[in-house]
Amino acid sequence: MAGVQVANVSRSFGAHKALDNVSIDFADGGFYALLGPSGSGKTTLLRQIAGFDFPDAGRIAIGGESVERVPVEKRRIGMVFQNYALFPNMSVADNVAFGLSVRGEPKVTIAAEVQRALDLVQLGKLGGRKPHQLSGGQRQRVALARAIVTKPRVLLLDEPLGALDKALRVDMQIELKRIQREIGITTIFVTHDQEEALTMSDRIGILRDGRLVQEGPPEEIYDRPQSEFAATFLGDANIFRGDATGSGIKLPDGTTIAASTGAAVPAGAKASCAVRPERIRISPGAAKPDPANANTLTGQVSKRIFAGNNSTYFVDRDGQTLKVIVQNTGAERLAEGQPVVLSWSPDSTVLIAA
Amino acid sequence: MADQLAIGSRRGLKPALPLLLPAYLWLTVAIFLPLSAMVFFSLMTDLPVAGKEWSFTLGNYAAFFSQSLYSTLLLSSLRLGLEVTLWCVVIGYPAAYVLAKVLKGRSREAIFLLVILPFWSNGLVRIFSWAMVLREGGILDTALNAVLPFKINIDLMYSYPAVIIGLVHSYVPYMVLTCYLTLQAIDDSLIEAGRSLGASRRQVLWRVIIPLSMPGLIAGAALIFVPVVGSFMEPRILGGRTGTFYGTVIEDQFVSVFNWPLGAALSFILLAVVLIILALAAPVLRRAA
Ligand SMILES: Nc1ncnc2c1ncn2[C@@H]1O[C@H](COP(=O)(O)OP(=O)(O)OP(=O)(O)O)[C@@H](O)[C@H]1O
Numbered sequence: 212m213a214g215v216q217v218a219n220v221s222r223s224f225g226a227h228k229a230l231d232n233v234s235i236d237f238a239d240g241g242f243y244a245l246l247g248p249s250g251s252g253k254t255t256l257l258r259q260i261a262g263f264d265f266p267d268a269g270r271i272a273i274g275g276e277s278v279e280r281v282p283v284e285k286r287r288i289g290m291v292f293q294n295y296a297l298f299p300n301m302s303v304a305d306n307v308a309f310g311l312s313v314r315g316e317p318k319v320t321i322a323a324e325v326q327r328a329l330d331l332v333q334l335g336k337l338g339g340r341k342p343h344q345l346s347g348g349q350r351q352r353v354a355l356a357r358a359i360v361t362k363p364r365v366l367l368l369d370e371p372l373g374a375l376d377k378a379l380r381v382d383m384q385i386e387l388k389r390i391q392r393e394i395g396i397t398t399i400f401v402t403h404d405q406e407e408a409l410t411m412s413d414r415i416g417i418l419r420d421g422r423l424v425q426e427g428p429p430e431e432i433y434d435r436p437q438s439e440f441a442a443t444f445l446g447d448a449n450i451f452r453g454d455a456t457g458s459g460i461k462l463p464d465g466t467t468i469a470a471s472t473g474a475a476v477p478a479g480a481k482a483s484c485a486v487r488p489e490r491i492r493i494s495p496g497a498a499k500p501d502p503a504n505a506n507t508l509t510g511q512v513s514k515r516i517f518a519g520n521n522s523t524y525f526v527d528r529d530g531q532t533l534k535v536i537v538q539n540t541g542a543e544r545l546a547e548g549q550p551v552v553l554s555w556s557p558d559s560t561v562l563i564a565a
Numbered sequence: 566m567a568d569q570l571a572i573g574s575r576r577g578l579k580p581a582l583p584l585l586l587p588a589y590l591w592l593t594v595a596i597f598l599p600l601s602a603m604v605f606f607s608l609m610t611d612l613p614v615a616g617k618e619w620s621f622t623l624g625n626y627a628a629f630f631s632q633s634l635y636s637t638l639l640l641s642s643l644r645l646g647l648e649v650t651l652w653c654v655v656i657g658y659p660a661a662y663v664l665a666k667v668l669k670g671r672s673r674e675a676i677f678l679l680v681i682l683p684f685w686s687n688g689l690v691r692i693f694s695w696a697m698v699l700r701e702g703g704i705l706d707t708a709l710n711a712v713l714p715f716k717i718n719i720d721l722m723y724s725y726p727a728v729i730i731g732l733v734h735s736y737v738p739y740m741v742l743t744c745y746l747t748l749q750a751i752d753d754s755l756i757e758a759g760r761s762l763g764a765s766r767r768q769v770l771w772r773v774i775i776p777l778s779m780p781g782l783i784a785g786a787a788l789i790f791v792p793v794v795g796s797f798m799e800p801r802i803l804g805g806r807t808g809t810f811y812g813t814v815i816e817d818q819f820v821s822v823f824n825w826p827l828g829a830a831l832s833f834i835l836l837a838v839v840l841i842i843l844a845l846a847a848p849v850l851r852r853a854a
């Protein structure tokens with residue numbers, strides 16, 4: 212088992228910079244999600260680590276050793292591909308056995324290891340089937356068993372759950388996490404599903420246009436995004452733009468918003484504030500402002516979306532539409548068109564340098 | 566695949582009849598009729614032309630077994646077929662691999678065209694141009710002597726290698742095409758998966774790529790082996806005196822000796838031998854594919 216260090220890695224295809232000076236330290240035994248929109252360079256980064264492609268600049272080390280001159284087959288990585296890439300001519304058991312058999316392990320050892328790996332992914336009885344006789348979720352598990360049976364140092368997964376439906380996806384997330392804990396392998400998981408990244412990983416790296424936007428534990432990125440992009444890409448956020456005052460920002464209409472988390476921005480500079488929709492309290496226009504929630508705005512409900520356990524209100528205010536999520540506690544529901552007061556605490560407000 | 570076909574035929578035979586009819590008609594007219602005429606010929610003592618007397622006989626078939634010349638020639642023709650097929654694999658498979666997996670875009674199109682070119686040139690022209698290349702004082706001889714510091718004599722004309730060269734050139738496009746089609750269908754991620762599991766390039770080739778391209782190799786081999794065993798043009802023109810094979814003997818019966826009954830009988834024996842070989846090979850090939 213080993214950590215992976217990516218240091219100042221760049222990779223261009225023609226004039227297009229698919230990776231631009233990316234540095235990430237993947238800790239030994241951690242579960243790491245790489246998140247980013249389509250074309251942001253997630254697969255490209257994974258391919259550099261796997262050794263299918265080589266960086267133009269920068270350094271990649273696995274277990275503290277530079278892998279610059281190490282070919283794929285010597286890197287001791289396990290990879291799960293988005294399309295599973297199972298060998299169609301081999302049975303499930305032979306697929307899983309492949310990595311051990313090219314190493315020339317004795318047949319008895321191989322059979323035992325293969326059975327153990329198949330049991331781990333709960334496919335112990337299906338070793339004799341061909342890949343085309345399996346369901347999507349089963350194929351995905353075979354691909355996982357095949358990748359881990361060789362005891363790789365690092366497990367790389369490129370959107371492994373992308374092709375599965377929602378329910379199966381959640382099952383597989385839990386299963387994958389269980390297996391990862393059980394064998395304690397360093398795992399790098401590419402996804403563009405933010406929920407998946409939040410629920411599964413110890414740390415998240417957000418990529419955009421080949422650059423690493425922010426990196427850290429899910430809570431930290433969610434609570435203290437360092438850019439508007441990070442704030443809106445991972446979860447929902449209301450963004451206010453204005454001039455920094457030293458303790459918050461002043462909107463163009465003169466309203467001030469106090470923020471007690473986030474970056475230090477010198478007064479007068481352009482800055483923005485991000486507030487999560489579930490941190491905002493919404494009350495009818497006549498209600499008294501709550502002193503604990505020092506930030507207050509007034510507006511008008513333009514739309515309400517009821518989603519069972521919660522409701523989302525869209526509130527129009529000075530040309531901007533704000534989003535507020537309210538738990539369904541059985542309290543009075545607000546009607547569309549009703550004037551409302553929004554209030555939230557400076558602790559829930561993140562200051563972001565423009 | 567097989568069960569899909571079965572379902573298709575069970576459900577769809579009736580509506581498909583009008584579609585199938587022309588094909589069956591064509592097969593009957595183009596293959597079955599001439600073939601039965603040839604069966605008829607092969608059982609005659611002589612051609613029924615100019616009022617000659619004729620009767621039914623098995624003598625033409627017996628001739629094959631009574632004279633060892635024919636079976637010797639058939640064996641050397643089978644060997645020729647095997648060798649040409651092997652050379653086509655050795656040359657055609659790597660070419661197909663490069664076309665399918667290495668080249669991209671325009672360069673792929675250009676090379677593809679070069680591979681197909683022998684298909685589009687007239688067979689006789691192709692063979693005679695090889696004669697120009699291979700003979701003493703020909704293009705190959707002159708070119709090599711111009712480059713090499715010492716004098717060598719290249720005269721491949723009228724030899725077994727010349728026949729092989731000519732046949733391989735004519736038939737290698739089949740191998741390239743069939744292998745190209747199967748290789749192209751192999752997802753690159755399978756190759757990457759193999760490598761990520763610790764297999765070297767060579768191991769991936771032997772354990773993943775070649776098994777998956779077996780259908781193409783087999784189809785190519787069948788397309789090449791069968792006609793090469795019966796070939797007569799290349800052996801005759803490029804082989805000269807050494808170019809007597811089973812195919813040239815059959816041709817002689819039809820073209821110069823006018824012993825059509827014997828020629829027809831010899832062809833049917835060839836057909837039977839080829840079918841037996843394919844039938845014997847089928848289980849092995851099916852497992853490989
Ligand atoms: N082999 C290549 N040749 C040219 N451009 C490439 C190549 N591979 C990737 N790119 C480009 O690099 C950029 C990053 O691609 P990459 O596949 O890493 O994106 P991604 O983040 O994995 O996106 P997705 O979520 O859609 O899979 C894209 O703009 C892509 O077009």
Ligand SMILES: [Mg+2]
Pocket residue numbers: 253254255369
């Ligand atoms: Mg990708």
